Amino acid sequence: MGGDDDGVRAEPGRSVTSKVLALLDAFSPATPALTLSELARRTGMPLPTVYRRAAELVAWGALERGDDGRYRIGLRLWEVGSLAPRGLGLRELALPVMEDLYEVTHENVQLAVRQGLELVFIERIAGRHAVPVLTRVGGRFALHATGVGLVLLAHAPAEVQEQVLAAPLERYTELTITDPRRLRRCLAEVRRAGYAVSDRQVTMDALSVAAPIRVPEGVVAAISLVVAHDRADPVALAPLVQAAGRVVSRALNNATGPAV
Amino acid sequence: MGGDDDGVRAEPGRSVTSKVLALLDAFSPATPALTLSELARRTGMPLPTVYRRAAELVAWGALERGDDGRYRIGLRLWEVGSLAPRGLGLRELALPVMEDLYEVTHENVQLAVRQGLELVFIERIAGRHAVPVLTRVGGRFALHATGVGLVLLAHAPAEVQEQVLAAPLERYTELTITDPRRLRRCLAEVRRAGYAVSDRQVTMDALSVAAPIRVPEGVVAAISLVVAHDRADPVALAPLVQAAGRVVSRALNNATGPAV
DNA sequence: CTGGCGCTTTCACTGGGTGAAAGCCGAAGC
DNA sequence: GCTTCGGCTTTCACCCAGTGAAAGCGCCAG
Incomplete structure (x- = not known):
């Protein structure tokens, strides 16, 4: 098998919740904005899966999607986070x-x-x-x-x-x-x-x-x-x-x- | 007032992601700490479901669980939120x-x-x-x-x-x-x-x-x-x-x- | 026109998620 | 001490939400 992957490996059967959280994890101070494919690569998840999960997160406000198609952390998440x-x-x-x-x-x-x-x-x-x-x-x-x-x-x-x-x-x-x-x-x-x-x-x-x-x-x-x-x-x-x-x-x- | 609020109703068959987000939604400036049963009541989800989802969120750091058993928003979530x-x-x-x-x-x-x-x-x-x-x-x-x-x-x-x-x-x-x-x-x-x-x-x-x-x-x-x-x-x-x-x-x- | 890239949608399959119910534990009451 | 009670945790058999390969779409560059 070709061993050319670099990002996080996708364990088959990981929970949905962990996928959602993995998406949030992909964002960092160095990478505050990510495209769909970057998200997929970083999390090791198939593109359609990322697409669907991200869409739900956007709908709720945990992520925002800019005009450039990139995803960013949403204001709603910041809002909830400030309750920590x-x-x-x-x-x-x-x-x-x-x-x-x-x-x-x-x-x-x-x-x-x-x-x-x-x-x-x-x-x-x-x-x-x-x-x-x-x-x-x-x-x-x-x-x-x-x-x-x-x-x-x-x-x-x-x-x-x-x-x-x-x-x-x-x-x-x-x-x-x-x-x-x-x-x-x-x-x-x-x-x-x-x-x-x-x-x-x-x-x-x-x-x-x-x-x-x-x-x-x-x-x-x-x-x-x-x-x-x-x-x-x-x-x-x-x-x-x-x-x-x-x-x-x-x-x-x-x-x-x-x-x- | 509004002490009798039933919170968000549970639609059967709602997505897992929406359940996770509903949990986060339950927290507010007025209620920054919630017990398991309070979470279940506010989100309208069955208690075991809330238990499992909340456990995953705690494991990741999106929630914290105090010594009193109450859940609070976790520092990790605040951290990610501050990337908004x-x-x-x-x-x-x-x-x-x-x-x-x-x-x-x-x-x-x-x-x-x-x-x-x-x-x-x-x-x-x-x-x-x-x-x-x-x-x-x-x-x-x-x-x-x-x-x-x-x-x-x-x-x-x-x-x-x-x-x-x-x-x-x-x-x-x-x-x-x-x-x-x-x-x-x-x-x-x-x-x-x-x-x-x-x-x-x-x-x-x-x-x-x-x-x-x-x-x-x-x-x-x-x-x-x-x-x-x-x-x-x-x-x-x-x-x-x-x-x-x-x-x-x-x-x-x-x-x-x-x-x- | 063509090829490539990145995003979106489809579709049939399947295992993660479900929730009723039962178990557990500590605190308050008898 | 024993019992009850409320809240938390675990089990278990069922099933639909989620999956991902593949096809479709839209756009830009060559």
Whole structure:
């Protein structure tokens, strides 16, 4: 048999639901718009199948189809997605605080939560005169490099930490921590200090200072400032970020009764 | 009220996809967390069916299941949703401008697009010392009352305008425009002036000033300031909002090549 | 005119989906 | 302790929604 396929293999007999979800999976920040055949190729499903499923998704609003025939994620899906618990309570409560932080510093302000072994950026205020950051809202990133990542990892369940420490740590710059033992010491220091500094560990021009956001059960999110590394004084910024973290923590604890 | 809602009726033989989407539909700002039986009741589907579909959605991350057994929208869905075209390009470009507007005024800044016969709030900066607004990001609202709504409606395709004008116009306050002929005149005035003012037409304490965001094809979004009606000077605010709208328009036109 | 590409529709077959019913589990009541 | 009850999970035999090869369509380039 010719072995020239590259995309996801189509397991015969996969459930309809998984097909629908596979279609959504095909979209990514790098490929936010796909033609029918691209979708078919990426999901490994026959073209007519993709056609029918996609048509249903378009009818509901989960996908949109542009004049160019390409499919995109639909506004309706965004709408439903914004009901995600962290999208809701946390984001709404944190945004005013992030604005304050931005107004004081005019630097990039970021808010992230951990999901599995990665972090997801929930919100970001991108200072127009600040260093450009390559992350985007809704984007994922490794836990071991960014400021928010270090905070989230430092306060994650032990098993999560072990899994991250066991896997190879990707290197982004020459300052990225890739030695598990050094990372372990770094995490201990983050817990002790109550904040994390990532100095040029993601890009060589930026430095970030991050602080945890806590509920009684533990740390649910992290907030950070990203600044140019050569005009940065992490020690001066830390109290600001920590204070912001505490304000959001307090707001969260007051607001949410039962569920996070 | 409306506590007795039967939710969506189950047509026998509806497609699996529609069942999956019906599950997502069951979630709303008012009901962001649902038990299995609530889901079954709201969608009109048998409990085992809901159980299986929901399990698949949880496995993928479209839903999450809390310790309390309730289902919530999952972070993964939010992540995919944030790839929606308006969620992406527009929001990212508009946010810095919205921040500037907030910094100058310290009032609520809102960004909305039209979807069908309603508007959807894409982004909002809620001034902590400004009037509280009841809308939320990801939430929908009628087109005929708010400032953004009037702008979006005034520049919507004729058929959309006719549909809105033909349907009964819900009254929110005694100042809400509910007479189609008056609304029609109002829309003409919005087009002429290049901005819209909604004075106490949604709540009796707030007033909003909105301006369009344009691409060559037409108006794709609207930006607005919401302020306390008694300290408002719409005529003074209008140029600010219009300027913000123009800045975003320009950014959009530069950034987006092929697709909006 | 022809060939190629990408999308849409058809059609007969089949296995994933169905839902009634039975099992399970923990909490509240006796 | 035992029982009931409500809500969740699993089973099972039936069957129609979904399937995908193949044919049809529309468009553009050569």
